[in-house]
Amino acid sequence: MSTATAEAPFWMTGNFGPVEETIDAVNLKVTGEIPRELNGRYFRNGPNPNKNTSADWFLGEGMIHGVEIQNGKANWYRNRYVETPLLDVDVITNENRMVPGNSLANTHIVGHAGKVLALQETQVPIEMTKDLETVGPYSFDGKLNGAMTAHPKICPITGEMLFFGYGIMPPFLTYYRAAPSGELVQTEIIDVPAATMVHDFAITENHVLFLDLPMLWDIKKFGKPGIPVSYDESYGARIGVMPRNGKSGDVKWFEVDPCYIYHTMSAFERGSSIVFHAPKLTGYTSVGMTNPPIPKLHRWTLDLKNGSVKEEQVDDLGVDFPVISPDLVGLAHNYAYAAEFDPTGVPYILGYHKYDIETGSRTCHKLQNGRTGSEASFVPAANGKDQDDGYLMTFVYDPDEKASELVIMNAKEMTDEPLARIHLPARVPTGFHGSWIPDMN
Ligand SMILES: [Fe+2]
Known part of the structure; x- marks a missing residue:
């Protein structure tokens, strides 16, 4: 695997580097057995610099990699750019990517109310079809x-999609709630x-949590390469808790x-408390910093009655891309999963950990022989009895094969061999x- 150099940053090398072809492959070879209850599509987004250059890992044009699975078979793999005006721009700058x-x-890329939406936080969503053709802004x-x-x-209880958007100009933060039908029913600055x-x-079941952390947009950095933000601890840091149908004045800030x-x-x-878990970065002073720290899992207990905050480090391993069952989002749960990052700070994923979040103990599925992963998604088992009855699904790159696989793991018994490895004809960055x-x- 090639490594980053002064000429080529990590996101342009090894399996971070872009793929040059869009591919359609059908009837994919499978090692193991795909659970027959899995019928649908796994889609994964990521940057794929179109002009073979990018000022930051975060700034390549989005490409979706998708696999359709039905009745124990992997019908197809395909990869497609999300077709936006930036694909035709020679040099992406902070100015042109802020144009609506x-x-x-x-x-x-998420599914809600029958729509498939490709997302990037400074813009409106781009709707895609289930065949990965671009429909347009949504x-x-x-x-x-x-x-x-x-x-x-x-x-998982109401079927609503809750989200927010931020602005570099006011309003700086806006909360939204979409009904299960997809209709936007609440907008709160x-x-x-x-x-x-x-x-x-x-x-949570009744609240939303906002993070107001000291990574500030910095107008002085516009016109320069990279993400124009500055970390400034003098801003302070707070977590806001608001009833789901509340207003700005209802937010309790901790x-x-x-x-x-x-x-x-x-x-x-x-x-009376909110229990909040997240991988926390300390010493992360800028986006794109050399040798960045790796997040570590922390727990914050926010008491809505007396306003107190208790913060604890749950584990000292460097992890990110946390995930829980979609059936338990906002609800009390015992298990969560996170990806182990390479300790160098170059964000290669070396394995997956299943956490008992109360004790911080974990079980690991370590990738072997130089294989590296991507974020894993948890898919609940159709008739699962326990919270951890389900599957972890992720793309894994094999440097010997110079190709990737869609790997399906037993999320309960993490140390087992994968249930299925779906072989793809190309690598997925x-x-x-x-x-x-x-x-x-
Ligand atoms: Fe993210």
Whole structure:
């Protein structure tokens, strides 16, 4: 595997580097057995710099890699760019990617209300078909006037999709709630002091959690390469808790130690408190920094009655891309999963850990022989009895084969061999986030 050099940063080398072809392959070879209850498509988004250059890992044009599975067979693999105006631009700058509609569309792909949406946090979603053709910008019938996070949350009880968007100009933070039908039914501007880079949030059964952390948009850095943000601890850091149908004035803000959090693992209610888990970055002073720290799993207990905050480190392993069962989003749960990152800070994924979140103990599925992974999605078993009855699904790159596999693991018995390895005819670059979208959605 090639490594980063002064000429070629890590995101242009090894399995981070872009693929040059779009491929259609059918009737894929499988080692093992695909559970017959899995019927749908696994889609995963990530940057694939179109002009073979990119100023940051976060700034390549989005490409979706998809595999369709039905009745124990892998019908097809294909990869497609999300077709946005930026694909025709020679040099992507901070100016042209802020033009409405110019989405990199490279961060996540989610299904809700029958729509498949490619997401990138500074723009409106881009709708895709289930065959990965681009439909175009999707604004919830014109009701979404600004950006949408790449990390919406779908409530397993109500079927609503809850999300937020941030702005570099006011309003800096806006909360949205979409009904199970997809109709946008709530829009609330949330008062925060400044424009910060808010990558994710969390929900509980009755509340939403906003992260107001000191990664501030920095107008002085526009016109330069890279993400124009600056980390400034003097801004402070706080977590806001608001009833799901509340307003800005209902937010209870909890001051926390300054840090950065890309991804939330989960949040749930316990008595008068909110229990919130996330991999936390300390010493992360800029996006794109050399030798960045690796996040470590932390727990914050926020007491809504007395306003107190208790923060604990749950584990000292470097992990990110946390995931729980979609059936338990916002609800009390015992198990969660996260990807182990290469300790060098180059974000190769070396394995997957199943956490008991109370004790911090974990079981590991370590990738072997130089194989590296991507974020894993949890797919609940159809008739599961336990919270961990289900599957972990992810793309794994094999450097010997110079190709990738869609790997399906038993999420309960992590140490087992994968249940199925679906062999792809090409490599899938290490990317960002993906979703299993069952046929019925
Ligand atoms: Fe993310």
